[in-house]
Amino acid sequence: MSSTPAPTASPAAGKPLHKNELLKSESNFLRGNILRDLADQSTGGITEDSSQLTKFHGIYAQDDRDLRNQLRKEGKEKAFSFMARLRLPGGVCTTAQWLALDRLADENANGTLKLTTRQTFQYHGVLKGNLWATINRINQALLDTIAACGDVNRNVMCNPNPEQSELHAAVYQVARDISAHLLPRSSAYHELWVGDHLVGGGEPEVEPIYGKTYLPRKFKIGVAVPPSNDVDVYSQDLGYIAVVDASGKLAGFNVTVGGGLGMSHNQIETFPRIADVMGFCTVEQAVAVAEKVLVVQRDYGDRTDRKHARLKYTIEDRGLAWFRSEVEARLGYRLGAPRAFAFTHNGDRYGWVRSHDGRSHFTLFIMSGRVRDDADYKLKTALREIALAHKGDFRLTANQNLIIANVAPEDRPQIEALLKKYRLDTANDASGLKLNAMSCVALPTCGLALAESERYLPELVQLLEAEFEAAGLRHDDVTLRITGCPNGCGRPYLAEIGFVGKSPGKYNVYLGAAFNGSRLNILYKANLPETEIVATLGPIIRRYAVERLAGERFGDFVIRTGYVTPTFTPQDFHEAKAAKPAAAAGS
Numbered sequence: 406m407s408s409t410p411a412p413t414a415s416p417a418a419g420k421p422l423h424k425n426e427l428l429k430s431e432s433n434f435l436r437g438n439i440l441r442d443l444a445d446q447s448t449g450g451i452t453e454d455s456s457q458l459t460k461f462h463g464i465y466a467q468d469d470r471d472l473r474n475q476l477r478k479e480g481k482e483k484a485f486s487f488m489a490r491l492r493l494p495g496g497v498c499t500t501a502q503w504l505a506l507d508r509l510a511d512e513n514a515n516g517t518l519k520l521t522t523r524q525t526f527q528y529h530g531v532l533k534g535n536l537w538a539t540i541n542r543i544n545q546a547l548l549d550t551i552a553a554c555g556d557v558n559r560n561v562m563c564n565p566n567p568e569q570s571e572l573h574a575a576v577y578q579v580a581r582d583i584s585a586h587l588l589p590r591s592s593a594y595h596e597l598w599v600g601d602h603l604v605g606g607g608e609p610e611v612e613p614i615y616g617k618t619y620l621p622r623k624f625k626i627g628v629a630v631p632p633s634n635d636v637d638v639y640s641q642d643l644g645y646i647a648v649v650d651a652s653g654k655l656a657g658f659n660v661t662v663g664g665g666l667g668m669s670h671n672q673i674e675t676f677p678r679i680a681d682v683m684g685f686c687t688v689e690q691a692v693a694v695a696e697k698v699l700v701v702q703r704d705y706g707d708r709t710d711r712k713h714a715r716l717k718y719t720i721e722d723r724g725l726a727w728f729r730s731e732v733e734a735r736l737g738y739r740l741g742a743p744r745a746f747a748f749t750h751n752g753d754r755y756g757w758v759r760s761h762d763g764r765s766h767f768t769l770f771i772m773s774g775r776v777r778d779d780a781d782y783k784l785k786t787a788l789r790e791i792a793l794a795h796k797g798d799f800r801l802t803a804n805q806n807l808i809i810a811n812v813a814p815e816d817r818p819q820i821e822a823l824l825k826k827y828r829l830d831t832a833n834d835a836s837g838l839k840l841n842a843m844s845c846v847a848l849p850t851c852g853l854a855l856a857e858s859e860r861y862l863p864e865l866v867q868l869l870e871a872e873f874e875a876a877g878l879r880h881d882d883v884t885l886r887i888t889g890c891p892n893g894c895g896r897p898y899l900a901e902i903g904f905v906g907k908s909p910g911k912y913n914v915y916l917g918a919a920f921n922g923s924r925l926n927i928l929y930k931a932n933l934p935e936t937e938i939v940a941t942l943g944p945i946i947r948r949y950a951v952e953r954l955a956g957e958r959f960g961d962f963v964i965r966t967g968y969v970t971p972t973f974t975p976q977d978f979h980e981a982k983a984a985k986p987a988a989a990a991g992s
Contacts, residue, residue, distance in 0.1 A: 520775075634923070643660070674712075763813075839866050853890045
C-alpha cells in the first residue's frame with residue numbers, strides 16, 4: 406500500500422493549487438454532483454465541475470461545433486452530447502463484445518465505432534438521456550469505461566504481436582495486471598453506472614495508491630515488443646520494452662519514463678518530450694515498478710499549473726537520476742541496467758500473417774479508426790458479419806487499425822470470403838503514405854480543436870499521395886499524422902510528416918521524426934494554409950526520390966539535407982527554422 410499525502414508537493418511551492426485539486430478533494434471520491442446533473446432535464450449538458458469528474462469515469466461532455474453559431478443566433482443552448490471511452494488493456498476484445506458494442510453504437514450513439522490511438526473504443530454523440538444506459542450496457546458486455554480519462558492511469562497499451570502468440574500472451578498479461586492494479590478503488594463508478602449502492606456503516610473509503618486528489622494530470626503506459634514500436638513507447642509517461650532471453654521467452658522489460666506529446670502553441674515552456682530509458686525490471690517486478698513510478702509523480706508532480714503537470718516536466722525539472730533514486734527508494738531495490746534492443750518501425754503490418762501455432766491473423770487498415778458504413782464501403786456491416794462467423798478475437802492496434810486475430814486454419818476460408826465480399830481484402834492495396842496515416846477526431850466534437858483533422862485526412866492523403874506517386878514512391882512507407890490542436894492525441898510529433906492545427910484551414914508542419922518512433926520531428930513551416938501544402942512539400946518529396954541514400958527514410962533525409970535541425974530544444978517545436986540555402990536550391 407502507498408501513502409496518500411495531501412496535494413501539496415509541487416515544484417511550484419508557494420503557488421496556489423489548481424482549482425481541480427480542490428474539486429477532486431471535495432468530490433467524495435469522484436461522485437460530486439454527477440447524479441444530480443444527470444437528472445436535470447432542463448439542459449442537455451452538465452456543469453463544468455461534473456464535466457471534470459465524469460472524465461474519471463471515461464466520459465467527456467461535448468457539443469456539435471458545426472451547429473454552435475446557428476444555435477447561438479437562435480437563442481438555443483449548444484447541441485450537447487457525450488463521448489464515452491472504454492478501458493481495453495492491450496486492445497483485445499471478444500467477438501461477442503464487438504457485436505454488443507456495434508449494436509450500442511446504432512442504438513445510443515452516432516452509429517459509428519471509433520478505434521482510438523490508445524487502442525480502445527470511443528462512442529460519440531451519446532445524448533444525456535442515453536448516457537447511463539450506454540455505460541451500463543458496456544458493463545453488461547463485461548467491459549467498462551473506468552479511468553479511461555481523468556487524472557489517473559489511462560488505458561494501458563500493448564503490442565498486439567499476433568505472429569508471436571506465446572510472447573504476446575506474456576506481455577498482454579503484464580499490461581492487464583498493471584491496468585488492474587492502477588485502477589481507482591473508489592466504488593463511485595459502480596454506484597453511478599452499474600447500480601451498486603453504498604452500504605452505510607462500512608469502513609471509510611480510501612484510495613490506497615491515488616489518495617483523495619489522484620494525480621496532477623493524466624498518466625499513460627505502453628508496452629512495446631521489439632522490433633515493433635507500434636505503441637510509440639517513447640511517447641508514454643511510463644513505457645515497458647520487452648526483452649527476451651536466448652530461448653525467446655520474456656525475460657523482463659527496459660523501463661522508460663517521461664514521454665509526452667502535449668504542448669500549447671506559442672508557449673515555449675510546453676513541449677513534446679520523448680522518454681528516457683531508466684533501467685530494467687523483471688516480469689515479476691513490472692507491476693510494482695508501475696506503482697512506484699506513478700506514486701513519485703503523485704507526490705512531486707506540479708499541482709499548480711496543469712500545463713506543467715505531466716511526468717515529463719517532473720523529470721525535466723529534477724533529472725532522471727533523481728527520479729530513478731526516488732523510484733528505487735520506494736521499491737526497496739535497484740533497477741537493472743538496460744538491455745540491448747532495437748526498433749525498426751512504429752506502424753502496422755497489413756494483410757495475413759501466420760503465427761507459430763498455425764493460426765492466422767488479418768490486419769485491416771481503417772482510416773482514422775472510424776468504423777462506419779458508407780455508400781460504397783460497408784465496413785461496419787462487414788465487421789459485424791465477420792464477428793458472427795469468427796471464433797477468435799479482435800485486436801485494436803495503436804495505429805487505429807484492426808486485427809482479426811486467431812483464425813484457425815479451417816475457419817480461414819470463411820473469413821477470406823467475407824473479406825472479399827465486402828472488398829476488405831483490397832483495402833490494403835493503398836499507398837505507403839495512406840497505410841501509415843493517422844488522425845485525431847478534432848471537429849466537430851472536440852472542444853480543443855483549432856482545425857480539422859479526421860475529416861480532412863482523406864483529402865490530405867490524396868494530395869500528398871499524388872506527389873509521392875508522381876515521384877515513383879507510391880509504395881514507400883512514410884508516417885503522416887494530423888491533429889486539430891497541439892495536444893498531440895494523434896501523436897503528430899512522432900511522424901515523419903506531422904500536421905498540427907493552428908487555426909481553421911492552417912497547420913504547423915513538422916518534419917523529421919524517425920520511422921521507428923525514437924526521434925521527435927521539428928517545426929518546418931508555421932501556420933501553413935491548406936492551399937500551400939502541396940507547393941511546400943512537393944519539392945521535398947521529389948528531391949527525396951532522387952537524392953535519398955540506400956534505405957534512407959524520409960525523416961532521416963530531411964535532417965541530412967538540412968530542412969530541419971534536430972537539436973531538440975523547445976524552440977525547435979515553436980519556431981520555424983529558415984531553410985538553409987542548399988536545401989532551398991535543391992528543391
